[in-house]
Amino acid sequence: MTETVSGGLIRHGGRKVSDYLVFNTDHKVIGIQYLVVSFAFFIFGGLLAEAMRSHLLTPNNPILGGEVYNEMFTIHGTVMIFLWIIPAFTGLANYVVPLMLGANDMAFPKLNALSFWLLIPGAALLLLSFFIGGAGSGWTAYAPLSLQTSNGQTLWAISLQFIGFSTIFSGLNFLVTIFNMRAPGMTLTRMPLMAWAIAATSIIQILGTPVLSGALFMLILNRVLGTNFFAASAGGDPLMWQNLFWFYSHPAVYIMVLPAFGIISEVIPVFARKPIFGYRLIAVSSMAIAIAGFLVWAHHMFTSGMDPLLRVPFMITSMVIAIPTGVKIFSWLATIWGGKLRFTTSNLFALAFISMFVIGGLSGIFLASVPIDIHVQDTYFVVAHLHYVLFGGSVMAMFAGLYYWYPKITGRLLDEGWGKVHFWMTFIGFNITFLPMHVLGLEGMPRRVSSYAPEFQPLNIVATLGSFLLATGTLPFMVNSIVSLWRGKVAGANPWRALGLEWTLPSPPPIHNFPTPPTVDSDPYGYGEPKARQRLAAPSAPGGN
Amino acid sequence: MSEATPAVEHIGSEHVDNRKLGMWIFLASEVMLFSSLIAGFINMKARSPAGASDVLNVPLTAVNTFILIMSSTTVVMALAAIQDGDRKRLRNYLLATLLLGGMFFSIQMYEYRHLLGEGFTPWGSLFGAGFYTVTGFHGLHVLIGLGLCLALIVQAIQGKITAGEHMRVEVFGLYWHFVDVVWIVLFTIIYLLP
Amino acid sequence: MSGADPGKQPARRRPNYLLVFLALAAMTAIEVAIIYVPGVPRVPVLLTMSLAKALLVILFFMHLNSDSRWFGFIFFIPFLLVIPLLLVIRI
Numbered sequence: 001m002t003e004t005v006s007g008g009l010i011r012h013g014g015r016k017v018s019d020y021l022v023f024n025t026d027h028k029v030i031g032i033q034y035l036v037v038s039f040a041f042f043i044f045g046g047l048l049a050e051a052m053r054s055h056l057l058t059p060n061n062p063i064l065g066g067e068v069y070n071e072m073f074t075i076h077g078t079v080m081i082f083l084w085i086i087p088a089f090t091g092l093a094n095y096v097v098p099l100m101l102g103a104n105d106m107a108f109p110k111l112n113a114l115s116f117w118l119l120i121p122g123a124a125l126l127l128l129s130f131f132i133g134g135a136g137s138g139w140t141a142y143a144p145l146s147l148q149t150s151n152g153q154t155l156w157a158i159s160l161q162f163i164g165f166s167t168i169f170s171g172l173n174f175l176v177t178i179f180n181m182r183a184p185g186m187t188l189t190r191m192p193l194m195a196w197a198i199a200a201t202s203i204i205q206i207l208g209t210p211v212l213s214g215a216l217f218m219l220i221l222n223r224v225l226g227t228n229f230f231a232a233s234a235g236g237d238p239l240m241w242q243n244l245f246w247f248y249s250h251p252a253v254y255i256m257v258l259p260a261f262g263i264i265s266e267v268i269p270v271f272a273r274k275p276i277f278g279y280r281l282i283a284v285s286s287m288a289i290a291i292a293g294f295l296v297w298a299h300h301m302f303t304s305g306m307d308p309l310l311r312v313p314f315m316i317t318s319m320v321i322a323i324p325t326g327v328k329i330f331s332w333l334a335t336i337w338g339g340k341l342r343f344t345t346s347n348l349f350a351l352a353f354i355s356m357f358v359i360g361g362l363s364g365i366f367l368a369s370v371p372i373d374i375h376v377q378d379t380y381f382v383v384a385h386l387h388y389v390l391f392g393g394s395v396m397a398m399f400a401g402l403y404y405w406y407p408k409i410t411g412r413l414l415d416e417g418w419g420k421v422h423f424w425m426t427f428i429g430f431n432i433t434f435l436p437m438h439v440l441g442l443e444g445m446p447r448r449v450s451s452y453a454p455e456f457q458p459l460n461i462v463a464t465l466g467s468f469l470l471a472t473g474t475l476p477f478m479v480n481s482i483v484s485l486w487r488g489k490v491a492g493a494n495p496w497r498a499l500g501l502e503w504t505l506p507s508p509p510p511i512h513n514f515p516t517p518p519t520v521d522s523d524p525y526g527y528g529e530p531k532a533r534q535r536l537a538a539p540s541a542p543g544g545n
Numbered sequence: 546m547s548e549a550t551p552a553v554e555h556i557g558s559e560h561v562d563n564r565k566l567g568m569w570i571f572l573a574s575e576v577m578l579f580s581s582l583i584a585g586f587i588n589m590k591a592r593s594p595a596g597a598s599d600v601l602n603v604p605l606t607a608v609n610t611f612i613l614i615m616s617s618t619t620v621v622m623a624l625a626a627i628q629d630g631d632r633k634r635l636r637n638y639l640l641a642t643l644l645l646g647g648m649f650f651s652i653q654m655y656e657y658r659h660l661l662g663e664g665f666t667p668w669g670s671l672f673g674a675g676f677y678t679v680t681g682f683h684g685l686h687v688l689i690g691l692g693l694c695l696a697l698i699v700q701a702i703q704g705k706i707t708a709g710e711h712m713r714v715e716v717f718g719l720y721w722h723f724v725d726v727v728w729i730v731l732f733t734i735i736y737l738l739p
Numbered sequence: 740m741s742g743a744d745p746g747k748q749p750a751r752r753r754p755n756y757l758l759v760f761l762a763l764a765a766m767t768a769i770e771v772a773i774i775y776v777p778g779v780p781r782v783p784v785l786l787t788m789s790l791a792k793a794l795l796v797i798l799f800f801m802h803l804n805s806d807s808r809w810f811g812f813i814f815f816i817p818f819l820l821v822i823p824l825l826l827v828i829r830i
């Protein structure tokens with residue numbers, strides 16, 4: 001079933017490379033397809049960022065004219081959100097969640113493959129929009145600017161529809177899988193927290209994305225057919241675009257971070273050798289974030305001219321939503337406390353996540369306050385905040401998850417030495433890039449500008465140098481992940497001695513996962529408990545429990 | 546519709562069929578899509594002068610509403626038929642649903658053509674923008690439903706739907722009823738409310 | 740009375756679909772008639788009736804009345820989320 005070719009690619013059940021290039025319904029193939037494609041877009045989005053940061057070394061750089069610069073930050077944002085982080089987490093979850101649940105595939109395998117393949121036209125249209133130009137209104141595409149930009153904007157909107165449908169179907173698939181396809185004995189309270197996180201993410205995807213879709217349809221029709229939904233000059237309502245857009249896009253940030261929370265909940269107990277603290281707290285807080293996330297959106301609109309009185313409830317909800325996340329942070333800290341820490345690369349990224357996300361969360365609380373937001377809206381303070389939560393948070397967690405599950409997916413371990421190089425370059429480079437931006441924003445440097453007042457230059461130079469370190473730091477990871485496919489240490493079924501169901505299968509797993517459905521009698525966090533010790537002590541037989 | 550791994554393979558907290566659960570979740574997402582479009586409509590109507598909706602043909606649309614409600618009834622009768630094992634009545638009720646749904650769609654097209662002829666266009670007024678967008682999307686959903694209904698009729702004739710395996714009829718019914726519910730709401734807020 | 744799918748909940752009593760249909764038809768007729776009658780508060784009456792019609796279809800044609808509670812949960816939660824959206828857009 002599992003052939004190991006020493007010194008070569010470890011194949012499972014004779015999968016060929018071509019299996020990964022076609023419409024294949026195996027969740028493991030789809031997961032890898034998602035991961036590879038999304039990572040390619042991470043690089044693309046990163047290159048756009050580097051171009052912008054290089055341009056910003058001098059305050060009045062003529063190299064990137066205003067139009068081009070606008071399109072660059074638009075595509076950077078759109079790509080990083082819709083073609084990197086969301087599909088990357090989807091891919092990782094696709095691979096890992098059915099295994100963690102003891103299932104042999106997702107509930108709707110063909111729909112799953114469709115979800116992946118819908119990304120392809122979406123991505124193609126997005127790239128096309130970049131190259132023909134015109135999508136230059138930010139990933140937020142506010143009217144009236146987005147009504148006036150040229151054709152690339154329409155392509156941008158259509159591309160997001162494809163990507164949106166992809167995420168809706170994917171969310172649907174995960175929810176049915178998690179609800180209906182758990183192994184015998186796996187009650188909801190014995191389910192891995194990653195599954196809870198993905199369930200919460202899926203709820204947001206299903207309920208939020210359609211609203212964006214409606215808004216995008218209205219935008220497209222406004223541009224193409226002249227239906228003046230958002231055109232103020234014709235009596236339309238530009239604020240309605242913002243409301244509909246942010247009604248999705250705020251919950252969308254939880255789509256981007258809840259899977260990260262799930263990964264951290266999986267990784268920390270393993271490398272602290274301790275049961276997770278507050279299982280139910282973490283599970284319930286994930287659901288709380290999913291629902292409450294729909295009630296905060298107008299905090300992106302405090303300076304839009306919306307009814308001033310309406311800002312107060314949104315300020316309150318935006319502060320309250322910090323609470324469930326705070327619950328998680330304390331639970332993870334309590335898990336680490338008194339544990340026997342192993343500083344694997346995965347764990348380093350997980351620990352960095354906790355601290356970086358807290359910083360991002362703190363700047364978020366500042367932004368939630370209307371009086372503060374009025375001064376820092378659309379400044380680099382917001383850029384700092386969003387990158388601390390999305391890069392310092394989500395991307396670090398993504399790497400934690402990749403280093404953790406890479407051995408399960410490929411059968412070999414990533415090199416830990418190069419992993420640490422990757423980690424430190426990323427961690428230091430990231431902070432040098434984005435920490436100064438808090439100051440830049442407070443001092444008044446606006447965001448989304450291709451030229452700026454000269455007094456901001458020193459910190460811009462610092463940020464750019466940091467970004468070079470950050471970008472270079474990604475190279476060791478890329479080389480490591482490819483070279484280790486052939487040269488990495490053979491991982492075996494359970495290199496981390498972890499308790500999840502996925503670690504009872506060979507690495508990589510057989511094509512059809514579990515030959516017989518496993519039975520489960522506890523949650524997968526009982527490190528140090530007698531039952532767990534027994535399980536981990538037994539030699540892991542391929543295909544057995 | 547049924548390519549899922551067996552729904553009763555593992556013990557969940559409750560036995561619900563994968564496909565039925567999937568359809569209800571899908572309908573939840575459709576609620577959100579139509580809410581977004583309805584919000585657009587309500588906003589556009591509020592920004593329009595009084596009497597903007599006078600151009601609409603209420604009696605004709607009332608009849609159309611009645612037709613759609615009838616089609617909802619025939620589809621649930623089709624489900625009841627196959628639950629009782631009656632494959633012929635299943636086929637007939639599905640045909641009736643297709644016919645009635647087709648009538649609804651045709652009358653909608655007729656009204657669109659008439660309205661456009663009167664100069665009531667999507668680009669000509671805010672109310673027009675809202676009207677055509679939300680009813681247009683509803684019409685699209687009807688069209689898709691007709692396609693699914695046709696596919697079911699073919700399968701029914703081929704004998705693929707039985708008393709023991711007819712989840713696809715129930716799942717289609719859920720979709721069709723939802724399209725009906727959306728219309729019930731749209732009919733009221735577009736045609737009847739002042 | 741109703742044939743049960745393997746693995747479904749115990750057989751449920753089938754609603755009288757014809758009766759539901761008649762109720763829906765009657766309410767539609769009343770709704771249309773009302774707009775021609777002066778003095779009737781159209782908005783509350785029409786909204787209530789359309790809500791009632793929708794519920795009839797949802798509860799009886801879609802069997803939400805007799806099926807798993809989860810379906811009701813899944814279907815109705817979105818409406819709660821939609822209310823703030825509609826309020827903010829119109830305020």
